[in-house]
Amino acid sequence: MGFVAFAYGLLVYLFFLATFLYTIGFVEGIPGIKTIDSGLAGPAWSAVIINAVLLGIFAVQHSVMARSGFKRWWTRYVPASAERSTYVLAASLAVALLLWQWRPLPDVVWSVDNLAGRIVLLSISALGWIVLLISTFLINHFELFGVQQTFQRWQGTPAKTQTFKTPAFYNYVRHPLYLGFILAFWATPTMTQGHLLFAVATTGYIFVGIFFEERDLIASFGEEYRRYRNRVPMILPFWPKHERPRPKPIGTLRPRH
Numbered sequence: 001m002g003f004v005a006f007a008y009g010l011l012v013y014l015f016f017l018a019t020f021l022y023t024i025g026f027v028e029g030i031p032g033i034k035t036i037d038s039g040l041a042g043p044a045w046s047a048v049i050i051n052a053v054l055l056g057i058f059a060v061q062h063s064v065m066a067r068s069g070f071k072r073w074w075t076r077y078v079p080a081s082a083e084r085s086t087y088v089l090a091a092s093l094a095v096a097l098l099l100w101q102w103r104p105l106p107d108v109v110w111s112v113d114n115l116a117g118r119i120v121l122l123s124i125s126a127l128g129w130i131v132l133l134i135s136t137f138l139i140n141h142f143e144l145f146g147v148q149q150t151f152q153r154w155q156g157t158p159a160k161t162q163t164f165k166t167p168a169f170y171n172y173v174r175h176p177l178y179l180g181f182i183l184a185f186w187a188t189p190t191m192t193q194g195h196l197l198f199a200v201a202t203t204g205y206i207f208v209g210i211f212f213e214e215r216d217l218i219a220s221f222g223e224e225y226r227r228y229r230n231r232v233p234m235i236l237p238f239w240p241k242h243e244r245p246r247p248k249p250i251g252t253l254r255p256r257h
């Protein structure tokens, strides 16, 4: 059973990797594959509705399955060691559906025609993908995508509990991986209406995700995470920090005469 669990974890990881690499091509508009702007444009209203439903499926899957209450409930049915892989499988299926069914909205919102400008924007976008990939390794890449848990099950080693880390980028922003997504999605030389819808919806969702993720991190790591939140900005380096007003010091009590 242990080996079957590991084989499952590995297959899910390969499926995730394929959808992730395809997503880069989809967003960057790599020729020869289905991209965010490719295909025949139909009526705009139907494209907006279909794309909104696809984005909504991803958001609901991600939000519900990531919550600790949901995890407690469904690990009664799914082995705990395969929980993360099953989450990654569901997320990758939601992304694959979006890539497959996405409808173009080709009207151009902005276009940078100057070569230097295009290179700068494409470089920022590439930097975003790199930052997000490095961030997964800074946290723990193979744990994030479930492979480590299934490997530990196979080896019979006890599952490690999540540890709180703040290496490298995490000293400058609390969510470098999400910052990477935002850079990759927004920095484009040709912003179409379809691309803009994608960027706005995913960015909005990232901020909702951050709210819930930080609530869970505070529940797990308490004061340690609160102190980190006071010290390090959320998503933009050098942005004013999340300072909570300090309670006013209580004046020293004087003896009554």
Ligand SMILES: C[S@@+](CC[C@H](N)C(=O)[O-])C[C@H]1O[C@@H](n2cnc3c(N)ncnc32)[C@H](O)[C@@H]1O
Residues within 6 Å of the ligand: 135, 139, 144, 163, 164, 165, 166, 170, 174, 175, 176, 177, 178, 179, 213, 217
């Ligand atoms: C997709 S990752 C995104 C991490 C982070 N929000 C970011 O943008 O870099 C989400 C997982 O990372 C975990 N996580 C977030 N910050 C962490 C940290 N500083 N140390 C360890 N795990 C963290 C969350 O608990 C969650 O399971």
